[in-house]
Every structure is written in C-alpha cells, then in structure tokens.
Amino acid sequence: MMPARVSLVTIVTQDLPKLRLFYQGLGWEESKISSDTYAVFKTAGVILTLFPVAKMAAEMQVELVSDDHYSAGVTLAVNVYQKEEVDKAIKIVRNAGGTILREPSDAFWGGRTAYFADPEKNLWEVAWNPAAVFDERGAMLEF
Structure with missing residues (x-):
C-alpha cells in the first residue's frame, strides 16, 4: 500500500524570484537551501x-504549458485556529501583493472562508472550520 500522506507540494513557477518574494511577504519561514x-x-x-517550469518539464520529461488563467486543477488551503484569523490572513496576503478573489465571509457550513491567488494565479483558500482538529505542529488532522 502506498502511504496516504502528502509530504511536499511544489508550485511550478514562471518567475521564481517574484513568487518567492510573495511567500516571504506572507512571513513564511524558508529553508536554508532556498535560492532564486x-x-x-x-x-x-x-x-x-517553488520550482521553475522549464526545469520541471525537463525533470518530468513532459511539455508543460502555462497560460494566464487561474488554475482549475488544484487549490491549496491554509486552515486557521480562530474565526478572526481568516480576516487577518487576508490582510497579510493583500499587503504581500496577492489578489483577493473572495473577501472573508461566513460559510453555510458554519466556518469562515476567503480565497486569493498568488502572483502567478495559483489558488488558495484561508479557512476557519470549527470542527477542525490540529496536531501540536499545527497540521490539520481532520474536520
């Protein structure tokens, strides 16, 4: 059986230095091996x-096509501990240069959610789910 876990997510990028600055602007900690x-x-x-598209295409031995539209294939999410953290996170995203797609609002399922895109139009959600369970590192275990 293949392990049921996601341990690494790679965003394939057209302009790695620009996208790197955006995530730095969110205040996210980088590894020592990070570079442009x-x-x-x-x-x-x-x-x-974050990995350049040309290098990823060579690594995978496929042609990767990019356009100027939002990605419909994958969305990523940051789940927060408290309802008001959704609004605070979106303010940080806005200040870092992200595009707010949907302002924070209460969700029909009892939580609070908002959506944004990074500078290369990768889609993200910021959500508070009152049923979410986190481990000691802050990783969400279930909801």
Whole structure:
C-alpha cells in the first residue's frame, strides 16, 4: 500500500524570484537551501517548494504549458485556529501583493472562508472550520 500522506507540494513557477518574494511577504519561514532557483518554505503540514517550469518539464520529461488563467486543477488551503484569523490572513496576503478573489465571509457550513491567488494565479483558500482538529505542529488532522 502506498502511504496516504502528502509530504511536499511544489508550485511550478514562471518567475521564481517574484513568487518567492510573495511567500516571504506572507512571513513564511524558508529553508536554508532556498535560492532564486529553488525555494523551500516550511509549513505545519507539508513542505512547500517553488520550482521553475522549464526545469520541471525537463525533470518530468513532459511539455508543460502555462497560460494566464487561474488554475482549475488544484487549490491549496491554509486552515486557521480562530474565526478572526481568516480576516487577518487576508490582510497579510493583500499587503504581500496577492489578489483577493473572495473577501472573508461566513460559510453555510458554519466556518469562515476567503480565497486569493498568488502572483502567478495559483489558488488558495484561508479557512476557519470549527470542527477542525490540529496536531501540536499545527497540521490539520481532520474536520
């Protein structure tokens, strides 16, 4: 059986230095190995890396096509501990240069949520779920 876990997420980027600055602007901690050719950010649940599209295409031995639209394939999420943290997080995103797609609002399921895109239009959600359970590192275990 393959382990049921996600340990690393890579965002394939057109302009790694610019995208790296955005995530630095969120206040996220980088690994010592980060550079403008490969960036690594520490998060509670997984490692987030940024990797140039040309290098990823060569690594995977496929052609990767990029356009100027929002990605419909994957969204990423940051879940927070308290309802008011959604609004605070979106303020930080806005100040770092992210595009707010939906302002914070109460959700029909009892939580609070907002959506944004980073400078390369990767989609993110910031959410508070009152049923969420986190481990001691801040990784969400269930909801």
